Amino acid sequence: MRPRDDSAASAPEGNAAPGRAQRGIQSVEVGGRLLRALAKARAPLAPTDLAASGDIPSSQAHAYLVSLTRLGLIKRDALSGRYEPGPLALRLGLLHLAQQPALREAVPRAAALAQSLNCSVALCIAGPQGPTIVRYEHASLPLHVNLHVGTVMSLRATSTGRVFCAFLAPGALETLWATQTAQPVWRGTGNAAPQTTAASQEPAGTPLPEAAFVESLDAIRARGYESGIDAPSPGVSSVCVPVLGPQRELSLTLTAIGATGALDVRPDGAVVRALLNAAAEIAAAAFPSTPTCPE
The missing domain is CATH 3.30.450.40 (GAF domain)
Incomplete structure (x- = not known):
């Protein structure tokens, strides 16, 4: 199943009307739930456990996991099948630390x-x-x-x-x-x-x-x-x-x-x-x- 993306990108933040919630990309935020769940677990997670922690149906989570893996934000261990932070996530973390x-x-x-x-x-x-x-x-x-x-x-x-x-x-x-x-x-x-x-x-x-x-x-x-x-x-x-x-x-x-x-x-x-x-x-x-x- 292709993840549904029923939100549009927002206007630049500086142009947003005061007090109005800005629109974002729903699929990005859903994928972010998986990343947040992985960070909170502080340990590699099986696909089903990661989906459950992110409050996403397993059938829907699979597509997100594929995309996040392609981006390098997560990676899957070939032996255990569990997901852990990927190289891009680590680089972003080090960049944050450097600041x-x-x-x-x-x-x-x-x-x-x-x-x-x-x-x-x-x-x-x-x-x-x-x-x-x-x-x-x-x-x-x-x-x-x-x-x-x-x-x-x-x-x-x-x-x-x-x-x-x-x-x-x-x-x-x-x-x-x-x-x-x-x-x-x-x-x-x-x-x-x-x-x-x-x-x-x-x-x-x-x-x-x-x-x-x-x-x-x-x-x-x-x-x-x-x-x-x-x-x-x-x-x-x-x-x-x-x-x-x-x-x-x-x-x-x-x-x-x-x-x-x-x-x-x-x-x-x-x-x-x-x-x-x-x-x-x-x-x-x-x-x-x-x-x-x-x-």
């Missing part, structure tokens, strides 16, 4: 840090599955770790993840924690606590008690950064600092990554000082009225 003030200010500074500190530098934001790398500057020296744009970091096993746990708003953290673990959120006096995913495989062992984890998050907030040595990958260490927004919300993180022994993770070392200074500069430039260092 965000903090990320725009952070990109050139990340490149400068990678060169001056001779280490890799990752910029991460809160993605649907956890802290997600949106920019990765490679070190000149080889590093035996598979990190790239799109990598999701473990909330618990990585320094980046623990900074997210310490500074991300509790409601947002609960969502990421549930996505990564399928376990109840650990409650505490600070933010909720966490666990794992992909470049984020949690090391074997007994999870930290709730009180100990909450205490560790308080310590991260107090010093304003977190480090990791030989974790989650042996031979690789990291230092991560937050960039905070106007309401002291976590905007993004800066993470320096290098070989253990070569990366200076000392509290008063060059890497910690450089990252804290860069985070303060980013916040000052992106959010002029925002305090420049964590309390």
